[in-house]
Amino acid sequence: MIQNQGLGFSTQLAIATARARNVFGSKRPQLSLITDFGDGDEAVFAVKSAARFVNPRIEIIDICHNVPAFNVLIGAHRLKRNVALPTEPEGAVYVAVVDPGVGGSRDCIIVKTRTGKYLVGPDNGVLSLAFATEGIHRVVLIENRDLTLLDKAQSKTFHGRDVFAPVAAHILRGVPLREFGSDLDPGTIVKIAISTDSTATSRAGWIVDGDGFGVIRTNVPNHVPRQAIGRLVAFTLNGGQVDITDRARLVETFDDSKPGETVLVLSSTGCLDLAVNRGNALERFGINFDQITLDGLQPRLKVSVRFDN
Amino acid sequence: MIQNQGLGFSTQLAIATARARNVFGSKRPQLSLITDFGDGDEAVFAVKSAARFVNPRIEIIDICHNVPAFNVLIGAHRLKRNVALPTEPEGAVYVAVVDPGVGGSRDCIIVKTRTGKYLVGPDNGVLSLAFATEGIHRVVLIENRDLTLLDKAQSKTFHGRDVFAPVAAHILRGVPLREFGSDLDPGTIVKIAISTDSTATSRAGWIVDGDGFGVIRTNVPNHVPRQAIGRLVAFTLNGGQVDITDRARLVETFDDSKPGETVLVLSSTGCLDLAVNRGNALERFGINFDQITLDGLQPRLKVSVRFDN
Amino acid sequence: MIQNQGLGFSTQLAIATARARNVFGSKRPQLSLITDFGDGDEAVFAVKSAARFVNPRIEIIDICHNVPAFNVLIGAHRLKRNVALPTEPEGAVYVAVVDPGVGGSRDCIIVKTRTGKYLVGPDNGVLSLAFATEGIHRVVLIENRDLTLLDKAQSKTFHGRDVFAPVAAHILRGVPLREFGSDLDPGTIVKIAISTDSTATSRAGWIVDGDGFGVIRTNVPNHVPRQAIGRLVAFTLNGGQVDITDRARLVETFDDSKPGETVLVLSSTGCLDLAVNRGNALERFGINFDQITLDGLQPRLKVSVRFDN
Structure with missing residues (x-):
């Protein structure tokens, strides 16, 4: 258009x-x-x-x-x-x-x-x-x-x-x-220790933010295998009291998913967002802002995604 | 002054x-x-x-x-x-x-x-x-x-x-x-279907907004019969799960009502507001922002006011 | 530095x-x-x-x-x-x-x-x-x-x-x-009646505000005896339903206290703030904004501090 x-x-x-x-x-x-x-x-x-x-x-x-x-x-x-x-x-x-x-x-x-x-x-x-x-x-x-x-x-x-x-x-x-x-x-000078890992079939990084819609932001770049887009992928969140394994649909826009569906969005931030279509991912996964924090100079919550499931 | x-x-x-x-x-x-x-x-x-x-x-x-x-x-x-x-x-x-x-x-x-x-x-x-x-x-x-x-x-x-x-x-x-x-x-192009009705003794329209004070905003223009101002008038709210019939004092300013009184105010917006003097009308009538929404292209909550009761 | x-x-x-x-x-x-x-x-x-x-x-x-x-x-x-x-x-x-x-x-x-x-x-x-x-x-x-x-x-x-x-x-x-x-x-013209008292060993004034961190603001000027700084001092809050006697550490910065400690800070406002290091003083003392208000032209909540305990 x-x-x-x-x-x-x-x-x-x-x-x-x-x-x-x-x-x-x-x-x-x-x-x-x-x-x-x-x-x-x-x-x-x-x-x-x-x-x-x-x-x-x-x-x-x-x-x-x-x-x-x-x-x-x-x-x-x-x-x-x-x-x-x-x-x-x-x-x-x-x-x-x-x-x-x-x-x-x-x-x-x-x-x-x-x-x-x-x-x-x-x-x-x-x-x-x-x-x-x-x-x-x-x-x-x-x-x-x-x-x-x-x-x-x-x-x-x-x-x-x-x-x-x-x-x-x-x-x-x-x-x-x-x-x-x-x-x-x-x-x-002081630096936050933040890094990402990437293989042909996986990505790993950190939870670095959330927003008022309940979107969970990661630092994982949104360059992902084309063939994975539109499919369900496995992800884990862990650190502190959090230990979650679940699946999400990898999408380019919310319109490519159904209301209520967990999605990993190729976000406008340049990174992957974990979200719920017209819902709240922070609530769904029981994560609050106090957990999106540093332990020393490293973020507390690690995220990983696999494309080969 | x-x-x-x-x-x-x-x-x-x-x-x-x-x-x-x-x-x-x-x-x-x-x-x-x-x-x-x-x-x-x-x-x-x-x-x-x-x-x-x-x-x-x-x-x-x-x-x-x-x-x-x-x-x-x-x-x-x-x-x-x-x-x-x-x-x-x-x-x-x-x-x-x-x-x-x-x-x-x-x-x-x-x-x-x-x-x-x-x-x-x-x-x-x-x-x-x-x-x-x-x-x-x-x-x-x-x-x-x-x-x-x-x-x-x-x-x-x-x-x-x-x-x-x-x-x-x-x-x-x-x-x-x-x-x-x-x-x-x-x-x-897409248009919200919103209209108001007016007779000598009544007005009808829609709930279109609320504010942080708990005021409920309607799209009913605040041109009302002079003799009704200061009096109690009957109103109804209905749509979705909401079905309310009650009375409110029709006033030009909050000072013309008592604390706690339900009022229909000739608002600075040019329309009637449903409010509670120093209180919260959204809470009193159990309405939240999720109900002030569209069903298709029409607002969900209808409001009507009668001046002849 | x-x-x-x-x-x-x-x-x-x-x-x-x-x-x-x-x-x-x-x-x-x-x-x-x-x-x-x-x-x-x-x-x-x-x-x-x-x-x-x-x-x-x-x-x-x-x-x-x-x-x-x-x-x-x-x-x-x-x-x-x-x-x-x-x-x-x-x-x-x-x-x-x-x-x-x-x-x-x-x-x-x-x-x-x-x-x-x-x-x-x-x-x-x-x-x-x-x-x-x-x-x-x-x-x-x-x-x-x-x-x-x-x-x-x-x-x-x-x-x-x-x-x-x-x-x-x-x-x-x-x-x-x-x-x-x-x-x-x-x-x-209308004036809020607000005053402070000061003796060699005490200060008295009013609670006039709170902030989003839960800090309680007073109108007591932060000119205090040098020897009291760093020590625990006694304070009272009273008015309306509130009647509290407690102790707080009088400090120049939060770094001079321990996490969780109640402090009276020589604040950037020029007055004493009642606060909790990395915590919320409004919550600790059960005070909400409705109580930080006027009764007539006088604030409701009085605060006093003694340096000689």
């Missing part, structure tokens, strides 16, 4: 768009924000106020604020997914505030990615899935108090407002990274 | 405002977005990222994202209410993503209204209450893949991001409608 | 920032909005649409919309906290819509603070904690219907949309306060 016109129109559009950006000069520097403050929590306003104070020209965009409290895995995964969108611009700055150790000894860092984006947050792993995907260009330790708003603060417990937001806003003003502090060896 | 000054001040203001728009040139093209992704869901970010990629000048405004999942009736009603606000500007573009059939065979369409607004979404009825109110000027089938971002996508299940948002952003760049695809006969 | 550079860099930055504001001229007039409409409620869109209609140049910023319905105390406290942020700009306008008496006889007012900010809302106390902190410069009764959108409205129950938003947007257009109506004696 939706077809290529074969006219090179998209190239023309790209040129026209680039021209529009220059002529109108109206693209504002972009700060995107993810936190675990909870939906609608007013603390988000304070973070944005701090950023606008430093740089009133910026546009502040919410990624989401309903990362489960202190859940570094889910925060890291949602940050990564959004930073990695092919539509995200070079030069964009991302602030992640999922920070159980705030006020303690963990560092505050800036990571510039190979893709020209900036990640600002605590050195606790929450930035790590994003920089694993984007590549690390440089890591800087935030040391220069003059580029924070700590001197305005009445407490030590709100680095989102007093450190990360003002630092991000200064980056968007063009302040060079060296002004913020000294370089860190990329090998020394 | 708030009175007209009789100075024609509002006319002067209108002129001054129009002038300000031209002088400052600072009004950004406006894309308003309604989805059933759930409050705070990060998928909203991906939709906005896609729109900004195509047109970085736009201002993106949230209508709401808590339309109950797949609930085309409630999505259609909330879209209509907001598109119909007398303060909404000509040329504004609205994207509605309530789309249980995404990836399946339903069409993607653009409706230009007689009021000069643009509605973009699936052809499943979700746009239909808005274009019924605003009038249809033209309907275009989205066919030109070059004006979408489908080629960047890794799945078929996210038309909000890959089709509707980029199409809306292109409209706001001034791309003519003919570039998107061929015209459709307005008679052939 | 984060240190002063001793270079006067922040002064240079302040100058550079001020210059940037002038050169780019891109700071948009700022309207910040707090309501009890509920997270994601589409009525927020109507309020914003009304404001943009009057003044399309403004930037509209959400404070929060999840003030518990009709809870004037919590609305007033959250407004105050955010207006009082040291990063909030002079000239900013704040609209508060927590308004159980809408459509009734309470007045609509504008308060200009001594700090050059504008508060717009009902005269029911919801603005009063903010103007108590910021100081009152002037109070104006909203009387001029031409500066509202009441003539476009189909009901009397939506002053957020029809009065407060358009009035705020007109203020941001530079309309002088005298155009809106007559001056009111600041002594005559």
Whole structure:
């Protein structure tokens, strides 16, 4: 139904768009924000106020604020997914505030990615899935108090407002990274240990998130054998108290399954989602967000899929 | 307390405002977005990222994202209410993503209204209450893949991001409608069958929405006999498992009733709301959002009010 | 870890920032909005649409919309906290819509603070904690219907949309306060009666809010004896059905306590928070938002802390 016109129109559009950006000069520097403050929590306003104070020209965009409290895995995964969108611009700055150790000894860092984006947050792993995907260009330790708003603060417990937001806003003003502090060896910063396995007939990976529809998100890439699509495949979930073996239909869209059917969807995220057509997979398999978490630096719940059953 | 000054001040203001728009040139093209992704869901970010990629000048405004999942009736009603606000500007573009059939065979369409607004979404009825109110000027089938971002996508299940948002952003760049695809006969697109009846002593219509305060929204216009205002009137709700006959006080504001009293309010929406003063009408009458839905193309719950009891 | 550079860099930055504001001229007039409409409620869109209609140049910023319905105390406290942020700009306008008496006889007012900010809302106390902190410069009764959108409205129950938003947007257009109506004696407007007591060994105040983490917020300033920090202190909560005596560790950050421990934190709000390290204090002490409310013009729940036990 939706077809290529074969006219090179998209190239023309790209040129026209680039021209529009220059002529109108109206693209504002972009700060995107993810936190675990909870939906609608007013603390988000304070973070944005701090950023606008430093740089009133910026546009502040919410990624989401309903990362489960202190859940570094889910925060890291949602940050990564959004930073990695092919539509995200070079030069964009991302602030992640999922920070159980705030006020303690963990560092505050800036990571510039190979893709020209900036990640600002605590050195606790929450930035790590994003920089694993984007590549690390440089890591800087935030040391220069003059580029924070700590001197305005009445407490030590709100680095989102007093450190990360003002630092991000200064980056968007063009302040060079060296002004913020000294370089860190990329090998020394905290990374979530996440990997996937792939054979001709199987995939293995981790449960990394869930959503409000009850979809369970994995980090297993959705490149699967063509002949398996449309068929029932076996999967297992295990870790912590969870030990499940079941079958799901491997589908490209929900329309290829029946209401109530368990499905593994080739998701818009680029990975496999475990879901129930018009139902709730989190409920069906008794999984809650407290289980989609880290044990040390490794996710708790492992997922594997076999295509040869 | 708030009175007209009789100075024609509002006319002067209108002129001054129009002038300000031209002088400052600072009004950004406006894309308003309604989805059933759930409050705070990060998928909203991906939709906005896609729109900004195509047109970085736009201002993106949230209508709401808590339309109950797949609930085309409630999505259609909330879209209509907001598109119909007398303060909404000509040329504004609205994207509605309530789309249980995404990836399946339903069409993607653009409706230009007689009021000069643009509605973009699936052809499943979700746009239909808005274009019924605003009038249809033209309907275009989205066919030109070059004006979408489908080629960047890794799945078929996210038309909000890959089709509707980029199409809306292109409209706001001034791309003519003919570039998107061929015209459709307005008679052939999907429409929710919603109507109201009115006699001297009664009104009948449908339950079309509820809100977080527990207010039940109807599509019955709030033009009622003056002498009925302030009095108790009889009403019925029925459809599905619901069959209720009760009485409510017909009031202009909550202050005209007692706490705990069931009221029919001449609502700010232009229609009658069924509510409980400082209470929850959804709970009182045992109605949940799953019942405020379509059976085929007709709402499930009928409401009628009599003024002559 | 984060240190002063001793270079006067922040002064240079302040100058550079001020210059940037002038050169780019891109700071948009700022309207910040707090309501009890509920997270994601589409009525927020109507309020914003009304404001943009009057003044399309403004930037509209959400404070929060999840003030518990009709809870004037919590609305007033959250407004105050955010207006009082040291990063909030002079000239900013704040609209508060927590308004159980809408459509009734309470007045609509504008308060200009001594700090050059504008508060717009009902005269029911919801603005009063903010103007108590910021100081009152002037109070104006909203009387001029031409500066509202009441003539476009189909009901009397939506002053957020029809009065407060358009009035705020007109203020941001530079309309002088005298155009809106007559001056009111600041002594005559409604004020929440909130006070704190302090002795060498104790503090007393009120419970004024809670958050999504289950933190209980007090209005007791976090200036406490240094020697008490790190120690267990006795506290009481009482009022309504609540009568609790317990102990908590007085800490600067959560890291100074153990998981599960009850703490009084020197909070980023400038006041003491009662919390549970990685737990939920609202649940532990059986307090819900319905109890964090006003009885008349006084908060219901009193808190006191002793440092000498």
